[in-house]
Amino acid sequence: xxxxxxxxxxxxxxxxxxxxxxxxxxxxxxxxxxxxxxxxxxxxxxxxxxxxxxxxxxxxxxxxxxxxxxxxxxxxxxxxxxxxxxxxxxxxxxxxxxxxxxxxxxxxxxxxxxxxxxxxxxxxxxxxxxxxxxxxxxxxxxxxxxxxxxxxxxxxxxxxxxxxxxxxxxxxxxxxxxxxxxxxxxxxxxxxxxxxxxxxxxxxxxxxxxxxxxxxxxxxxxxxxxxxxxxxxxxxxxxxxxxxxxxxxxxxxxxxxxxxxxxxxxxxxxxxxxxxxxxxxxxxxxxxxxxxxxxxxxxxxxxxxxxxxxxxxxxxxxxxxxxxxxxxxxxxxxxxxxxxxxxxxxxxxxxxxxxxxxxxxxxxxxxxxxxxxxxxxxxxxxxxxxxxxxxxxxxxxxxxxxxxxxxxxxxxxxxxxxxxxxxxxxxxxxxxxxxxxxxxxxxxxxxxxxxxxxxxxxxxxxxxxxxxxxxxxxxxxxxxxxxxxxxxxxxxxxxxxxxxxxxxxxxxxxxxxxxxxxxxxxxxxxxxxxxxxxxxxxxxxxxxxxxxxxxxxxxxxxxxxxxx
Amino acid sequence: xxxxxxxxxxxxxxxxxxxxxxxxxxxxxxxxxxxxxxxxxxxxxxxxxxxxxxxxxxxxxxxxxxxxxxxxxxxxxxxxxxxxxxxxxxxxxxxxxxxxxxxxxxxxxxxxxxxxxxxxxxxxxxxxxxxxxxxxxxxxxxxxxxxxxxxxxxxxxxxxxxxxxxxxxxxxxxxxxxxxxxxxxxxxxxxxxxxxxxxxxxxxxxxxxxxxxxxxxxxxxxxxxxxxxxxxxxxxxxxxxxxxxxxxxxxxxxxxxxxxxxxxxxxxxxxxxxxxxxxxxxxxxxxxxxxxxxxxxxxxxxxxxxxxxxxxx
Numbered sequence: 024x025x026x027x028x029x030x031x032x033x034x035x036x037x038x039x040x041x042x043x044x045x046x047x048x049x050x051x052x053x054x055x056x057x058x059x060x061x062x063x064x065x066x067x068x069x070x071x072x073x074x075x076x077x078x079x080x081x082x083x084x085x086x087x088x089x090x091x092x093x094x095x096x097x098x099x100x101x102x103x104x105x106x107x108x109x110x111x112x113x114x115x116x117x118x119x120x121x122x123x124x125x126x127x128x129x130x131x132x133x134x135x136x137x138x139x140x141x142x143x144x145x146x147x148x149x150x151x152x153x154x155x156x157x158x159x160x161x162x163x164x165x166x167x168x169x170x171x172x173x174x175x176x177x178x179x180x181x182x183x184x185x186x187x188x189x190x191x192x193x194x195x196x197x198x199x200x201x202x203x204x205x206x207x208x209x210x211x212x213x214x215x216x217x218x219x220x221x222x223x224x225x226x227x228x229x230x231x232x233x234x235x236x237x238x239x240x241x242x243x244x245x246x247x248x249x250x251x252x253x254x255x256x257x258x259x260x261x262x263x264x265x266x267x268x269x270x271x272x273x274x275x276x277x278x279x280x281x282x283x284x285x286x287x288x289x290x291x292x293x294x295x296x297x298x299x300x301x302x303x304x305x306x307x308x309x310x311x312x313x314x315x316x317x318x319x320x321x322x323x324x325x326x327x328x329x330x331x332x333x334x335x336x337x338x339x340x341x342x343x344x345x346x347x348x349x350x351x352x353x354x355x356x357x358x359x360x361x362x363x364x365x366x367x368x369x370x371x372x373x374x375x376x377x378x379x380x381x382x383x384x385x386x387x388x389x390x391x392x393x394x395x396x397x398x399x400x401x402x403x404x405x406x407x408x409x410x411x412x413x414x415x416x417x418x419x420x421x422x423x424x425x426x427x428x429x430x431x432x433x434x435x436x437x438x439x440x441x442x443x444x445x446x447x448x449x450x451x452x453x454x455x456x457x458x459x460x461x462x463x464x465x466x467x468x469x470x471x472x473x474x475x476x477x478x479x480x481x482x483x484x485x486x487x488x489x490x491x492x493x494x495x496x497x498x499x500x501x502x503x504x505x506x507x508x509x510x511x512x513x514x515x516x517x518x519x520x521x522x523x524x525x526x527x528x529x530x531x532x533x534x535x536x537x538x539x540x541x542x543x544x545x546x547x548x549x550x551x552x553x554x555x556x557x558x559x560x561x562x563x564x565x566x567x568x569x570x571x572x573x574x575x576x577x578x579x580x581x582x583x584x585x586x587x
Numbered sequence: 588x589x590x591x592x593x594x595x596x597x598x599x600x601x602x603x604x605x606x607x608x609x610x611x612x613x614x615x616x617x618x619x620x621x622x623x624x625x626x627x628x629x630x631x632x633x634x635x636x637x638x639x640x641x642x643x644x645x646x647x648x649x650x651x652x653x654x655x656x657x658x659x660x661x662x663x664x665x666x667x668x669x670x671x672x673x674x675x676x677x678x679x680x681x682x683x684x685x686x687x688x689x690x691x692x693x694x695x696x697x698x699x700x701x702x703x704x705x706x707x708x709x710x711x712x713x714x715x716x717x718x719x720x721x722x723x724x725x726x727x728x729x730x731x732x733x734x735x736x737x738x739x740x741x742x743x744x745x746x747x748x749x750x751x752x753x754x755x756x757x758x759x760x761x762x763x764x765x766x767x768x769x770x771x772x773x774x775x776x777x778x779x780x781x782x783x784x785x786x787x788x789x790x791x792x793x794x795x796x797x798x799x800x801x802x803x804x805x806x807x808x809x810x811x812x813x814x815x816x817x818x819x820x821x822x823x824x825x826x827x828x829x830x831x832x833x834x835x836x837x838x839x840x841x842x843x844x845x846x847x848x849x850x851x852x853x854x855x856x857x858x859x860x861x862x863x864x865x866x867x868x869x870x871x872x873x874x875x876x877x878x879x880x881x882x883x884x885x886x887x888x889x890x891x892x893x894x895x896x897x898x899x900x
Contacts, residue, residue, distance in 0.1 A: 288859065289858060289859040289861075292859075293862070312661075312859055313661040313662055313681070313682060313859075314661065314681070314859035314860040314862075314863055314864075315661070315859075315862075315863065316660055316661025316662075316663075317657075317660035317661050317663040317863045318862065318863050320659070320660060320661075321660070363651075363653070365653065365658065366651055366653055366683065368658065369653070369656065369658045369661075369662040369682050369683070370662070370682050370683070372661045372662070373657075373658035373659055373660065373661050373662055374658055374659055375659070375661065403653065430840055432855075432856060432859075435840075435845055435856075436682060436683070436856075438845065439683065439845050439846050440651070440683065442845070442846060443649065443650070443651040443683070443846070444651075446649075454844060454845055456840075456844075458752075
């Protein structure tokens with residue numbers, strides 16, 4: 024179920040409208056207006072989304088847009104700092120008083136809960152609620168969440184969740200109402216970051232409705248759910264029990280937040296560009312579409328309302344290394360040389376959508392080592408070099424490959440860009456469009472994925488520890504829900520991943536991951552083409568807007584408010 | 588006996604010959620119809636000469652021209668009216684810079700090919716089955732009639748989308764022709780059946796039957812030739828309907844596969860650009876409009892010309 028995290032970035036991006044973001048200069052200019060004005064308390068904030076909220080249940084939320092919305096509704100032990108740029112990647116205490124106290128060589132983590140944190144019915148959030156919230160994520164009925172509890176908690180591999188196993192998970196201890204202790208089966212240096220995931224949000228046992236909890240999670244944050252119509256609208260109203268004094272992250276300014284779902288991308292852009300009536304108090308959930316970029320940048324008043332944010336997301340063309348002739352590294356390198364990254368970026372909105380990627384780890388990620396192993400003029404590809412490599416591999420007469428893309432306008436545009444750029448090197452690409460709702464389940468099945476695929480990844484928190492080990496460990500190739508979609512299997516890389524994980528110290532681990540990324544790039548199991556930035560339109564009466572790195576550069580909803 | 592039958596047909600075809608000349612003269616005598624005919628002829632010519640046209644202009648329908656668009660503005664074409672220039676006479680597509688002229692002329696090929704062949708399929712099926720139902724009556728009529736009712740009452744667009752999505756590997760053009768043809772034939776079949784029922788009771792058919800003509804001879808030599816008028820009219824009207832449906836299916840993403848150009852796909856991808864690059868939206872839109880209008884005017888005129896009762900006012 025790990026693909027979800029990428030799905031977040033991707034469903035939005037590949038899918039419905041091209042993700043876009045701003046160049047540094049535009050970014051500096053545009054954060055000015057919406058960021059500087061002081062938001063006031065009160066009013067109704069509108070959020071216009073082109074996609075559905077996949078899962079509101081904290082146990083199942085593994086899509087960034089849902090996590091962004093979830094932060095308004097529930098609190099987690101730690102969370103991301105509410106700040107623009109790389110400062111937003113910092114983990115800060117939320118329900119807990121600190122970011123966790125490791126003992127026993129980072130095998131035991133202790134958190135103390137803050138005083139005065141309350142659920143929407145006024146009762147205090149206790150350590151039992153946190154324990155129960157984590158235990159639910161083991162239930163087979165709620166499968167979509169991150170895998171870390173199952174992977175890391177002692178006994179997590181056999182525990183079946185609270186519905187089947189009433190005794191609970193012994194490795195989560197609650198010595199008193201305010202203390203929760205996690206016992207891990209291995210040293211995890213960044214467990215304090217992992218508990219920022221929604222799966223570590225408190226859930227009161229008597230309010231748990233199982234699968235139905237998805238429609239009505241119980242609030243511990245500034246807002247509670249008033250009405251939720253899936254695929255249409257989510258209305259949030261104030262949680263009267265939430266005390267701003269206990270929360271350093273959420274501002275909780277608007278009285279009401281209305282999130283419209285599944286809107287047409289062109290309609291969202293148009294409504295925010297005109298910014299009339301209610302739409303003056305609205306923001307877009309997804310980045311501006313390529314078709315509106317020209318209008319937004321051409322008008323200085325609109326440009327001010329375009330808020331940009333960096334992300335830690337990398338988009339790449341995946342190559343199935345088990346399919347012939349892609350098992351030959353020279354063929355994969357030829358594809359890496361042939362790909363026109365600039366054309367791919369243009370399908371997503373041009374330079375505003377981010378920087379051309381030259382390697383796996385984006386520069387916004389700690390430990391990233393800059394390199395460009397497959398260089399070309401302006402990232403437009405080097406067909407001559409690609410042809411030479413193909414000839415060397417014995418494919419001078421050309422190749423035929425099949426590319427999996429989501430069946431959306433953006434997916435098709437990217438597929439055509441891949442098709443046109445590889446054709447220059449004599450590689451004929453057939454586009455296989457897959458319904459966007461089935462896209463990740465299809466490419467996550469080695470039996471059903473084809474030769475090439477449009478893919479990408481956002482680590483769960485800044486650092487490569489939830490990136491390289493998940494995507495490139497050959498032992499993690501599974502029959503369904505596979506994340507190693509290149510089916511890359513290198514014993515040398517596997518051994519190195521184990522060494523880095525065992526080392527413990529986060530800083531040396533980050534540097535080691537940077538070096539390992541270079542090693543993986545030599546084998547070209549994927550061809551990175553874009554490091555995303557997001558440019559999001561906000562209404563003229565909205566203040567406090569900035570793009571957050573943890574949400575693929577999209578707006579941090581907890582800081583938004585109205586000017587008047 | 589057969590000599591007698593043959594003689595009838597001879598006179599029949601002779602009168603048909605003179606009728607054709609009159610029909611053509613009637614068609615051309617009206618300015619609107621003449622224009623429509625010219626538009627259709629031009630369209631067919633353009634579609635046939637697509638490779639020649641792109642050879643002349645130097646564009647290819649699938650080649651990207653990154654230099655013709657401005658990535659900093661989200662891939663908006665450089666220059667006026669969607670990037671009109673000496674190389675790109677009708678401008679380029681936003682984002683990828685493909686030549687619009689090359690894409691519309693190749694798109695015309697796809698649209699016309701699918702529409703004409705789908706119409707051929709539905710006309711053949713409709714005439715054959717309608718003729719059988721109308722002429723034979725009884726259980727054949729019941730069976731074919733219910734089949735027509737079933738197909739006509741079906742939400743065909745939804746079924747087409749489902750059918751096309753269910754066969755991901757198949758050649759989309761062939762699939763579209765078959766699907767459009769299979770859902771289109773009852774409309775022709777109904778008309779043919781009604782006409783065939785009237786004709787089967789006609790005196791000349793009775794005469795031929797009395798003279799001992801076989802059922803097959805009656806069907807093919809007596810009834811069928813008298814059906815050409817209505818069939819021709821319905822077929823002409825069905826071509827624009829097929830073009831529009833094909834464009835609609837392409838618009839919904841179940842048409843021909845990329846990078847094959849088609850007007851429907853161009854319109855679909857132009858929708859978000861309506862404000863920033865209106866030319867991209869207008870060109871395939873206007874072409875589709877003119878084509879469908881021309882075929883409709885022509886179909887109307889053919890009906891007027893063939894049916895003396897609805898003589899032009």
